[in-house]
Amino acid sequence: MAYGGIRRDKYDATFSDLIRERADWTCERCGLVDPDGQARGKSRRVENSHFNPRRHQSTRFCGENCDCLCKKCHQHFTEDNTGEYAEWKRGKLGDERYEALLQKGRQVKKRTKAEKEEMLEHYLACFGYIRKRREKGQIGYIEFPAWD
Numbered sequence: 001m002a003y004g005g006i007r008r009d010k011y012d013a014t015f016s017d018l019i020r021e022r023a024d025w026t027c028e029r030c031g032l033v034d035p036d037g038q039a040r041g042k043s044r045r046v047e048n049s050h051f052n053p054r055r056h057q058s059t060r061f062c063g064e065n066c067d068c069l070c071k072k073c074h075q076h077f078t079e080d081n082t083g084e085y086a087e088w089k090r091g092k093l094g095d096e097r098y099e100a101l102l103q104k105g106r107q108v109k110k111r112t113k114a115e116k117e118e119m120l121e122h123y124l125a126c127f128g129y130i131r132k133r134r135e136k137g138q139i140g141y142i143e144f145p146a147w148d
Helices: 010-022 035-040 071-079 084-093 095-105 113-135
Strands: 046-050 066-070
Touching: 010 046, 010 066, 010 113, 046 071, 066 071, 071 084, 084 095
Parallel strands: none
Antiparallel strands: 046 066
């Protein structure tokens, strides 16, 4: 399936669900909660928003580049031409991490099939770990280690 002209594959789907799970299926901007996602670990009421566009391979699967947003907030930031998303992102990450994310987004990155498969396994394990934490009662935002 393609979104914005970019094909969405199993790597995108897994990473996208991980971003949602990390945020407990809650919009990080407005606080809207997706109870179906929380219960099942699968839903499309909240979305994975990429700060640097998905076409930037260097940040496509980078946790710091992505946020769990409801459809309304995702659309608001996507259509934003005032810099509100950048301001919000800088506030979330802090100046140093924000600048590092911008630099990372400017890098050219290619991944081999083997690297993608290794990344997939890593992010599937992260998803499983966070789901287990949820089953034990942990709520809220749970960070996961980056693959690269």
